[in-house]
Amino acid sequence: MTRILVGTRGSALATTQSQYVADMLVEAGQDAQLKTVTTTGDITSGPLAQLGGTGVFAAALRQELLGGAVDVAVHSLKDLPTKDLFEGKLSLVYPPRGDPRDVLVARDGLRLEDLPEGSSIGTGSPRRAAQIRVLRPDCSVTDIRGNVGTRLSRVAGLEHYATNDKGVGRGTHGDLDAVVLAASGLQRLGLEDVVTEYLDPTKVLPAPGQGCLAIEYRTWDTGEDLMTALAQIDDAQARLTVEAERALLLRLEAGCAAPIGAYAQVAGESLTLDVVVADPRGTETLRETRSAPVRDEDAAKALGTETAEALLDRGAAEFTELTLE
Numbered sequence: 001m002t003r004i005l006v007g008t009r010g011s012a013l014a015t016t017q018s019q020y021v022a023d024m025l026v027e028a029g030q031d032a033q034l035k036t037v038t039t040t041g042d043i044t045s046g047p048l049a050q051l052g053g054t055g056v057f058a059a060a061l062r063q064e065l066l067g068g069a070v071d072v073a074v075h076s077l078k079d080l081p082t083k084d085l086f087e088g089k090l091s092l093v094y095p096p097r098g099d100p101r102d103v104l105v106a107r108d109g110l111r112l113e114d115l116p117e118g119s120s121i122g123t124g125s126p127r128r129a130a131q132i133r134v135l136r137p138d139c140s141v142t143d144i145r146g147n148v149g150t151r152l153s154r155v156a157g158l159e160h161y162a163t164n165d166k167g168v169g170r171g172t173h174g175d176l177d178a179v180v181l182a183a184s185g186l187q188r189l190g191l192e193d194v195v196t197e198y199l200d201p202t203k204v205l206p207a208p209g210q211g212c213l214a215i216e217y218r219t220w221d222t223g224e225d226l227m228t229a230l231a232q233i234d235d236a237q238a239r240l241t242v243e244a245e246r247a248l249l250l251r252l253e254a255g256c257a258a259p260i261g262a263y264a265q266v267a268g269e270s271l272t273l274d275v276v277v278a279d280p281r282g283t284e285t286l287r288e289t290r291s292a293p294v295r296d297e298d299a300a301k302a303l304g305t306e307t308a309e310a311l312l313d314r315g316a317a318e319f320t321e322l323t324l325e
């Protein structure tokens with residue numbers, strides 16, 4: 001049997017996620033092994049919002065996939081640009097989605113509403129920053145970067161999570177009251193015990209695609225056996241929700257660094273999409289919620305596009321300076 005090479009970034013989170021995908025491929029009858037690729041996002045230490053465009057984390061991995069050095073590439077879906085940059089040469093499979101929520105990790109077990117006035121909260125995401133500012137205008141939001149361990153170590157009492165990476169703030173530990181992270185990342189690393197609050201995803205809206213992995217493959221030469229295994233892994237419900245969220249993002253022409261949250265859920269026969277567009281400088285947000293009957297992928301995408309158009313009609317582009325890209 002040909003061995004499937006699973007391309008991955010090198011961080012602890014990425015290799016854990018990719019191993020999870022390799023295990024799914026083995027379960028589906030394939031022989032699979034990880035191959036690590038170093039990406040620009042991993043070696044650049046500037047604030048995420050200034051890195052310039054989406055896809056920095058994914059670009060090198062995609063080049064390896066296009067060139068045939070790996071057979072599939074594993075991404076966190078939320079880090080992938082929505083535009084088709086490769087003229088249909090690459091396509092995505094979505095495993096069952098993990099927890100889409102953001103979480104608060106605060107000192108002393110505190111929840112967002114219990115943090116003392118003037119507390120400092122760390123996040124590298126303009127989307128999280130804007131939503132936190134609305135809920136806690138009295139707190140200060142600090143830009144942080146680095147891997148999960150580095151970010152956790154900024155919280156007072158969690159200094160011991162520091163790891164040796166190149167994130168800004170290396171050497172600065174325990175200087176914040178709280179940080180906001182993705183639940184799924186912590187869960188995949190077995191670190192969910194540090195969570196002090198799971199933020200309601202209809203109040204603090206996650207990034208489009210958050211919590212979902214994406215397995216990318218070449219459309220022109222992927223073998224029949226691997227295609228069969230991938231089809232077995234692809235999850236219909238994950239696909240509906242993330243396609244609605246990403247169609248929205250595409251129509252708004254915004255990327256992962258934009259202050260846009262989107263959360264789609266299936267309840268019974270209905271697909272509901274909650275969206276927030278935030279003003280990155282202020283404490284204002286635009287919100288929109290729309291539902292459609294659960295049908296197929298195209299209907300889910302149409303819900304995303306429609307919701308984006310409703311937001312554009314309400315001035316979303318001026319509101320959030322969608323030139324961020």
Ligand SMILES: NCc1[nH]cc(CCC(=O)O)c1CC(=O)O
Pocket residue numbers: 076077078079180181182183184185209210211212213
């Ligand atoms: N932007 C970094 C990133 N990309 C994917 C995840 C993990 C969450 C996921 O699976 O979507 C994280 C960490 C975070 O946002 O805290």
